[in-house]
Amino acid sequence: ETGVTQSPTHLIKTRGQQVTLRCSSQSGHNTVSWYQQALGQGPQFIFQYYREEENGRGNFPPRFSGLQFPNYSSELNVNALELDDSALYLCASRSGTVTGELFFGEGSRLTVL
Amino acid sequence: QKEVEQDPGPLSVPEGAIVSLNCTYSNSAFQYFMWYRQYSRKGPELLMYTYSSGNKEDGRFTAQVDKSSKYISLFIRDSQPSDSATYLCAPRRGRERFGAGTRLTVKP
Numbered sequence A: 001e002t003g004v005t006q007s008p009t010h011l012i013k014t015r016g017q018q019v020t021l022r023c024s025s026q027s028g029h030n031t032v033s034w035y036q037q038a039l040g041q042g043p044q045f046i047f048q049y050y051r052e053e054e055n056g057r058g059n060f061p062p063r064f065s066g067l068q069f070p071n072y073s074s075e076l077n078v079n080a081l082e083l084d085d086s087a088l089y090l091c092a093s094r095s096g097t098v099t100g101e102l103f104f105g106e107g108s109r110l111t112v113l
Numbered sequence B: 001q002k003e004v005e006q007d008p009g010p011l012s013v014p015e016g017a018i019v020s021l022n023c024t025y026s027n028s029a030f031q032y033f034m035w036y037r038q039y040s041r042k043g044p045e046l047l048m049y050t051y052s053s054g055n056k057e058d059g060r061f062t063a064q065v066d067k068s069s070k071y072i073s074l075f076i077r078d079s080q081p082s083d084s085a086t087y088l089c090a091p092r093r094g095r096e097r098f099g100a101g102t103r104l105t106v107k108p
Helices: none
Strands: A006-008 A009-011 A019-023 A031-037 A044-051 A053-057 A064-068 A073-079 A087-094 A108-112 B004-006 B011-015 B019-025 B034-039 B046-052 B054-058 B061-066 B071-078 B085-094 B102-107
Touching: A006 B011, A019 A087, A019 A108, A031 A073, A044 A064, A073 A087, A073 B004, A108 B071, B004 B085, B011 B019, B019 B085, B019 B102, B034 B061, B046 B054
Parallel strands: A009 A108, B011 B102
Antiparallel strands: A006 A019, A019 A073, A031 A044, A031 A087, A044 A053, A064 A073, A087 A108, B004 B019, B019 B071, B034 B046, B034 B085, B054 B061, B061 B071, B085 B102
16 A cells, blocks of 8 residues: 655745645545645645545635645645745645544655745 | 644653643534654654543553543653654644644653
8 A cells, every 4th residue: 555655855946936746645545635834833734635626725825726636646836935935745645534544745845945 | 822732842751751742722623632743754643543532542652632621631651762753733623733743852
């Protein structure tokens, strides 16, 4: 069973640029969530996708957007990068059940200069 | 007021100590109370969870929820250096709300 994989693992961008982060969910999982984790903080919910539809969003501006594909893989796009966007971006998947456990990837560490 | 408050520590204890990690929350609608463990440079992983109030034990770990005081605890008995990690409480209704995490170091 393949776990959640994310790419790239590290990247550096400059302010104003755009970035796309990718996630392959665990086999059989149809729900994908994205989190932002700043240094020394807990993960903050960005949004969730269920069967290719966004079905929940946290307190993040519209320049954070996403997609989920038919194979349940997902992308997180961030436009007009700001310095405060520097963080670890975590993707997590679950099978969509009420008590379904969240399985996290190892994250993509984004640095904005 | 944040939905979930957790002391970020850091907390350093000697091997074999009993560790107590705590969170408070504000939303009485939370039904599940999760604890995730996050090793350095890794994603969080579910350690254990409880439903509603009460205790749940799993080996050296005990999770405790007091809904009347909105207080969540995780106890680690006979702590080991391999327990050194950040522990995140995450009460849940629909989706998890993560605390800031407590960074724990267990020294040999």
